[in-house]
Amino acid sequence: MLLAIDCGNTNTVFSIWDGERFLCTLRTSTEHQRTADQYFVWFSTLLNHYGIRAQITDVIISSTVPRVVFNLRVFADRYFNCRPLVVGKPECRLPVDVRVDAGTQVGPDRLVNTVAGFDLHGGDLIIVDFGTATTFDVVDTDGAYIGGVIAPGVNLSLQALHEAAAALPHVDVTKPDKVIGTNTVACMQSGVFWGYVGLVNGICEQITAERGRAMTVIATGGLAPLFQQGTDLFDRFEDELTMHGLTVIHAYNKEG
Secondary structure, eight states, X not given: OEEEEEEOSSEEEEEEEOSSSEEEEEEEEOXXXXXXXXXXXXXXXXXXXXXXXOOOOEEEEEESOHHHHXXXXXXXXXXXXXXXXXXXXXXXXXXXXXXXXXXXXXXXXXXXXXXXXXXXXXXXXXXXXXXXXXXXXXXXXXXXXXXXEEEEOHHHHHHHHHXXXXXXXXXXXXXXXXXXXXXHHHHXXXXXXXXXXXXXXXXXXXXHHHHTSOOEEEEEETTXXXXXXXXXXXXXEOTTHHHHHHHHHHHHHHHO
16 A cells, blocks of 8 residues: 655655545645654554554655754664655656756645646636745646746735734634725735635736746645635645555556
């Protein structure tokens, strides 16, 4: 079985793929100090709790936090006796091209999402990922990654607003009942929600105009379902887009 690991700036997700479906998905906070042994204790404890028995034979890792990769490599080697495939490393081949400026390093998560989006929906895509940053990845007709946009994440914007203005509280992200807020919290929630609706809509329109063709907009990430409410921003929502991409990349490398 394959253990797919997606390490982001905020959370790290572990999913077990049996070749047909994901048996489970486990999530923990991303901490570069966490050792391989600590990963295993956490991982095995949850598997036992859910009654999942899985013989892990392969591991693939996508990480936007380089310092975490070493301990994840040790985790795979020590407890599953395998050398993990790490997206972004020379030995990990991608089934799509990457066409950006020479010397540019593209985040592994963006490449994985590109692979997944093309596998599921074909080309001419805009993939909007609501993570620590809100990213827009553009997939060409043939599946190649051709660039994108990086904007501050929703929660990051809220945190900055709270920390920079002493009188403003920290609020949860939610869709307000009205655009015009009648109290501080409602005003902030409206500004964040409708502000990001405008941001996503505006950037997608600009990308589509620049490309000169119809583009399918795919949403993923924790807050994507929230921004689907009462809007027509997205054509598709894919909850497990990154994990699907990891399975596709793993299969591509095994075939080679």
